[in-house]
Amino acid sequence: MTARRNPIDYVVRYLKERSHYRDFYFGVILLLFCLTTIFWLIPAQVSIGYLAHGTVVGPSFFPYAMCLTLLFLSILLIHISPETSQYITRAEDKVVSRIVIVLIIILFATYSIIPLTGMVPAGILAMFVLMQIFGFPKWYLSLGFSLVFVILLFLFLEKLAQVRIPRGILFDGLY
């Protein structure tokens, strides 16, 4: 007589098998996101309930419908992850490389210095640093190119398209 398998063991083994596949992680993240949205975000952020008088279908109908659909799809993705993604090997298991993280930091740093320096200096700095990261050979040429490109863009937007580009606290009134 064979011993009955414990359901918890079965679930643990099921999840362990799938944890070697990249899509499993996306499925889990999506599942958690859907649960958070259904049980916290929608009740907290969508003020009128499922049915609103006069409109029959209320503002929360679509968010709930979409979250429930995504919840189902995330479970499906976890289940089929061995078919949709490759087995993760040690060399591949880095989803984001170091250089991409540096790029992300530069992008957000540029965004955060805009109120201080304005868009033109922030743009020149970002472009110069990015050209160095991308491996442009001569630093003075990359600085010159960044200056010319951003100033031309600034002139186009300000003079032709009539868009006022933010000057920032430091350079307000200078140009």
Add this chain to the structure above:
Amino acid sequence: MGGIVDIVVTAFQFVANYIAEYLKNGQQGIALFFTFKNLLAVFGGVGIGIFGGAIPGITITMSVALVMPFTFYMVPLTALSLLLGVYVGAIYGGSISAILLNTPGTPAAACTAMDGFSLARQGKAGKALELANWSSCVGDLVSTSIVILVCPLLGNLALYFGSPEYFALIVFAITVTGGVAGQSMVKGLIAGGLGFLVATVGMDPFVGTGRFDFGNLELTKGFSFVPLLIGLFAIPEVMLQLNRSRSMKGRARITSAPVTDRSHDRLTWQEFKGCFRHMVRGGIIGLVLGCIPGLGATPSAFVSYERAKRASKHPEKFGEGSLEGLAAAEAGNNAVNGATLVPLLTLGIPGDVITAVMLGAFMIFDLQPGPLLFMQHIDLIFGLFCALIMCDVALRLVGMGFIRYARRVATSVPTSMIFPAIVVLCIFGSYAINNSVFDVLTMLAFGMLGYVMATFEIASVPFLIAFVLAPMLERGLRRSLALSGGDPLIFFQRPIAIGFFVLTVIAIISLSRGVGRKMR
């Protein structure tokens, strides 16, 4: 007998009225389009598109997305002409790097690379580029001419569309765009679902209360389309290119053999004549496949190539530098330009990512593509038709100039120069739309999302299409239910709505069969 005569007379009257109406509208469209600004927009757009398409790594979508913020200060026809020009130019531009570097600038140009690169290695790069240019023009002109003749007929459906019909239409549109879901249908559906969810952020269109705004005034307006588009398509590409540039050393080189005899590198009249039938066939194939939402330029190029191979007297030369193969691939590839506009203009369905972008551009100008556009803005539609024809003229003129003077520049621009410039364009472009720094943050946030999606091989196209269509779907459903007092049977009492639901069921069946075949 009398009955038949009546039918013939009625049909004759219908055709006569249609032609009279057509000529009148055509005159309005010509008057609206032929201004210096519109012509400049078309020629400039084609030039930008060719340059962008020729640089490996810059996709058609990225080219259109980067130009889009600069169109906001133009009148709708000028802006749409510019975007059309970029679209047409970028599809052709993809063939330049395919021929010279064996690196298709766009996925649709992959077929062109097979014969084009072989010709370049034989020292016939000039001939290949010239033939690609002619084929693009002829293929696109064939399909555009048919589109222009037939498209307004479909516009007459406008009179019969109410909220339930719109809802059914959008349901159908969402189903057929399942074809752009990518490798996995589940991942495509997830991308679409996320797009829908993101579209609900902001003010509710009926009740006027906020959804997911976290008390932030900027979020009550919802996410702007253009920063989202730029973030989703440009930033992830820069990140992926950065990864690639770290793993590659040196710059891509043009590998064409030196031209020893200039006369061998020019396209002759005999060669053009021999390829002409393949160009026309490619144009018709592109028209048919381009009208089907979700297919796009890549399958069209391959089907056209395959048909040309079967019809050719020298099929053995295909893949080894066949002029016929190159002509068929390029014609099929470019012929979808006008054709993809058919479902967009007549039904408001974006067939691919570019038409989804175009739909967004229409909506920014408060224009709703679909049946009503033909009733309210027929002059604009005919103006766009003029722009499409002029795009072909510009493609020939600008294309030839580009081949002669700028091809080597475009294909040797270092990525270390082009991608940082794109990042700066993204930042300034996102800001310029609403003069809002918050839009820059939106662009960066969706850039991160796009990168995560690309890493997990989830297509961004369903996300974008769902984001564009979601407000229409929600409005159609809620308005219809409000009209019927909550009775869902309203959707099954109208013949057009029933027709679209039947088509939806057929689309679901054919898509599931496709998925089943893939899994087997």
